Amino acid sequence: MAGSDKNDSKDMIARTVVRNITDLARLAGVSPGTVSRALAGKTLVNARTREKIEALAREHGFRPNQMASGLRRQKTGVIGVVIPLGHDTRQQISDSFFMTLLGHLADELTLHGYDLMLRRVVPDEDADWLDRFIGSGMIDGVIVIGQSDQFERIEDVAEGYRAMVVWGNHQEGQRHCVVGTDNRLGGRLAAERLIAAGATRLAFLGDTGPIEFAARFAGAQDVAARMGLAPVLPLVTHLSPDRASEEIAGHFERHGRGIDGIFAATDTLAALCLTELRACGLRVPEDVRIIGFDDLPVARHTVPPLTTVRQDIAAGAHSLVDLLLRRLAGEQTESLVMPPELVTRQTA
Amino acid sequence: MAGSDKNDSKDMIARTVVRNITDLARLAGVSPGTVSRALAGKTLVNARTREKIEALAREHGFRPNQMASGLRRQKTGVIGVVIPLGHDTRQQISDSFFMTLLGHLADELTLHGYDLMLRRVVPDEDADWLDRFIGSGMIDGVIVIGQSDQFERIEDVAEGYRAMVVWGNHQEGQRHCVVGTDNRLGGRLAAERLIAAGATRLAFLGDTGPIEFAARFAGAQDVAARMGLAPVLPLVTHLSPDRASEEIAGHFERHGRGIDGIFAATDTLAALCLTELRACGLRVPEDVRIIGFDDLPVARHTVPPLTTVRQDIAAGAHSLVDLLLRRLAGEQTESLVMPPELVTRQTA
DNA sequence: AGGAATCTTGCAATCGTTTGCAATCGACTC
DNA sequence: GAGTCGATTGCAAACGATTGCAAGATTCCT
Structure with a gap:
């Protein structure tokens, strides 16, 4: 008997759908405003009332609708x-x-x-x-x-x-x-390192359109000019691996041996470039030096491991x-x- | 004078802030409901009215508030x-x-x-x-x-x-x-390939807890059992590159030459593993065969390029x-x- | 011209929550 | 015992857009 009573009341509760704060208020025997305050954890509500409301909310898995809340409070979270x-x-x-x-x-x-x-x-x-x-x-x-x-x-x-x-x-x-990141400075660091490693004919691999990349390119250009080298040759590519591979191959065909130092706009591009150079039978870093940008995880695991400019x-x-x-x-x-x-x- | 008038009216318009559909309705001389319908592109509004409203909306850069709309329509997009x-x-x-x-x-x-x-x-x-x-x-x-x-x-x-x-x-x-993906089948494919490539002592690299990985592992186990090989050895690692590297090194130390075929739960892990194997002086695939899972872009650019199980x-x-x-x-x-x-x- | 049919539009309720204001209830003070 | 002071709570008006219903405006037909 007692058990049956308990079950009934459980069913009752389960059957009562709580769609909004008003439903819950009805169950708790208080006004919607109070429920709102209780659930928001304001100090204005009596401790016992708050507990009762919180218990009911938990029981019915009720959560205040964020859209409505957002609308009223004029912020969405x-x-x-x-x-x-x-x-x-x-x-x-x-x-x-x-x-x-x-x-x-x-x-x-x-x-x-x-x-x-x-x-x-x-x-x-x-x-x-x-x-x-x-x-x-x-x-x-x-x-x-x-x-x-x-x-x-x-x-x-x-x-x-x-x-x-x-x-x-x-x-x-x-x-x-x-x-x-200070992209221009990054470009300078890259170019300086390439030159220190023995490169004299530099190229920049990647799209020079986006402003970040343009700055990296400009930084490399700064150094080339300062050191009295030929201007850095831009080798334009897309970023997507599939297209970039072909484009890189194309660039190598055209400018072949005229390049001995490559600054790639991105580690991803640098990695592709390494694969492509290997295919051409060029040795890195003996024949060509290469340096990337970003220091993504991949940079650690290319062969040989990639020198790069790190962004945090x-x-x-x-x-x-x-x-x-x-x-x-x-x-x-x-x-x-x-x-x-x-x-x-x-x-x- | 005319110019000044024009400026004034422009200023007026610019000064009139349009926060909601009601403001816009006032400007257009219609009711909020009509504005709503016009902006929603319903057919119920007169073409001329709609154009006027759309023009005003554009002019003031007005967009209906999605929170309010969502609340009323009970869907958020x-x-x-x-x-x-x-x-x-x-x-x-x-x-x-x-x-x-x-x-x-x-x-x-x-x-x-x-x-x-x-x-x-x-x-x-x-x-x-x-x-x-x-x-x-x-x-x-x-x-x-x-x-x-x-x-x-x-x-x-x-x-x-x-x-x-x-x-x-x-x-x-x-x-x-x-x-x-059918992970279990993927595991079978991987194990079969490892065996076909000459491996006899298989290991699974990665956490076998997550259900997807468990299924891959089980698939490999199926094949090992069917072929009468020793059970696949689980080499548990975390997924994050930093921790995984060490863990892999640890596994190699312990199980050293006891393994000649590795099925990695992930291409990322496989790539790490390649690096680690290289560090140990083991040749791939001559000494150890290895196969990944996912076919991420990285798989194409490891050295040597990674055999793997592709998920689309x-x-x-x-x-x-x-x-x-x-x-x-x-x-x-x-x-x-x-x-x-x-x-x-x-x-x- | 009168009436029906079709277009357009306005009205007002509604979605669910928050919150300023005022009311109620005790408790406490003098 | 009347008055005061807090602590709680209820009331109702927002927030901004949507939509069923009905009224008003046009158009069309005979």
């Missing part, structure tokens, strides 16, 4: 992360560097109680990409990963919108808050989030340019 | 993607495989007009991870990437929640809808999204088990 893709649409999002950065961002944001909304956009097809994201009302702030060729648009938006931080290159007097991705992610949260809190923040670090392994 | 991390917290999210899958998911979802909300959870610290995400009201459906050690919990949730699809391993009679990540992502959307539309869907494919390169 979500940070947008957007990756603008250049012409080279498909690949960048699977690019190892961006993905690693994204992973760290997810960790950092979670740590601070924020969710992450990821959006991949193709600015060429959607000029409005950034405003659309911000204006959606779904996010409290936005982190832009990579400026691509959208520097100007980002500047425009920064004018009227504070809750934005960008990963990328810093330019004298720019308005938007950026976190990134984890620190970058940390700073991006930190600066964004400060901005959300109303603070003014400066851009942060991090120093690159040469990691000498065996390819240069 | 957001799909949650959640990655449960095992004990091995930090690394998995930067694991190349997951990240690649994530990239493809982002592409597929965008294609269908959905946004992607990414969440990384540590089930050990938060038993409630899945319900919490689903119950948040922020997402219309959820894609779980990897079952980790959470098979049971996922099963429980699947009982009462339809809008979920999982990437992982399929088990006879399971309730939740899963997309994944892009197809997987496509199917995950396809099945989820069907479920959102109310359809019943079956799990999808994709066949793995042996890619023979030079390590076995």
Whole structure:
């Protein structure tokens, strides 16, 4: 009898669907407002009442609807992360560097109680990409990963919108808050190392369009000029492995032996390049020196291990989030340019 | 004068902040309802009215608030993607495989007009991870990437929640809808290839805890038993490169020459393993054969290039999204088990 | 011209939560 | 015992967009 009673009451409870705070309020015999306060952990509610409400909530697996809460409070607890893709649409999002950065961002944001909304956009097809994201009302702030060729648009938006931080290159007097490596310095380090390793005819492998890459290229160019060498030869490629391989092969055919030092825009490209050089029967670093950028895990495991310019991705992610949260809190923040670090392994 | 007038009106417009549909309605001289309908592209509004409203919206850069819209329509246009991390917290999210899958998911979802909300959870610290995400009201459906050690919990949730699809391993009679590779078959293919390449003492490299890996291991075990070989030796490691390297070295020290065929749970591990073998002075494939899993880009560029078992990540992502959307539309869907494919390169 | 049929539009309720304000209830003081 | 002071709680108005219903405006037909 007692058992049956207990079961009945259990069934009753299970049968009562709790869709919203009002349902729960009815069960608890209080008003919706009180439930809201209790669940939000405010001090205004009586301890016993709060416990009762919390118990009921747990029992029914009830959680306040974040949409409604967000609407009322005018904040969502979500940070947008957007990756603008250049012409080279498909690949960048699977690019190892961006993905690693994204992973760290997810960790950092979670740590601070924020969710992450990821959006991949193709600015060429959607000029409005950034405003659309911000204006959606779904996010409290936005982190832009990579400026691509959208520097100007980002500047425009920064004018009227504070809750934005960008990963990328810093330019004298720019308005938007950026976190990134000193790419130009990185380029200099790379070129200097190539030359120290005996190279005299340098090339830059990768697209020089994106502003970060352009800066790396420029840095190498600085050094070549200073040392009285021939200008660095740009070997333009896409980033996606499939296309890049062919393109690299093509470049080698054309410029063949005219090159003895290669600065690759990315470790990924450098790795491809190594494979290609091996196929051509060129020895690294004896015939050709090569140096990458990023210091991704892959750099450690190429043969021979890749000399590269290191970016501290984890620190970058940390700073991006930190600066964004400060901005959300109303603070003014400066851009942060991090120093690159040469990691000498065996390819240069 | 005329010029000044024009400027004034421009300023007026610029000064009038349009925060919501009501503001815009006032400007357009219609009711909020009409604006809503116009912006939603419904046929019910007069063409001229719609144009006027659209023009005003464009002019003021107005976009309807998605939170409010979501609240009213009871759908958000957001799909949650959640990655449960095992004990091995930090690394998995930067694991190349997951990240690649994530990239493809982002592409597929965008294609269908959905946004992607990414969440990384540590089930050990938060038993409630899945319900919490689903119950948040922020997402219309959820894609779980990897079952980790959470098979049971996922099963429980699947009982009462339809809008979920999982990437992982399929088990006879399971309730939740899963997309994944036939891991056991993959394990068999790998072992068969190792044996065909001359190996007789097999080892499995990686954690055998996660259900996908366990299935791969079991597949290899099947073959070893069938061929009358000694059981496959499990060499347990973490996934993160830093720890795995040491662990692999440790395993080699202990089991030294007792192994001549290695099946790595992952290409990443296989690549590390190659480096480690090289350091030990062992030749691949002459002394030791090795075979990976996934066919990540890295597999093509190890030295020598890695023989591996291919999973079609892009197809997987496509199917995950396809099945989820069907479920959102109310359809019943079956799990999808994709066949793995042996890619023979030079390590076995 | 009168009436029916079709288009457009406005009205107001609704989604679920939060929060300022005011009301209620005890307890405590003088 | 009346008055005061906190501590709790309820009430109701937001937040911003959507949508069923009904009214008003057009058009069309005879």
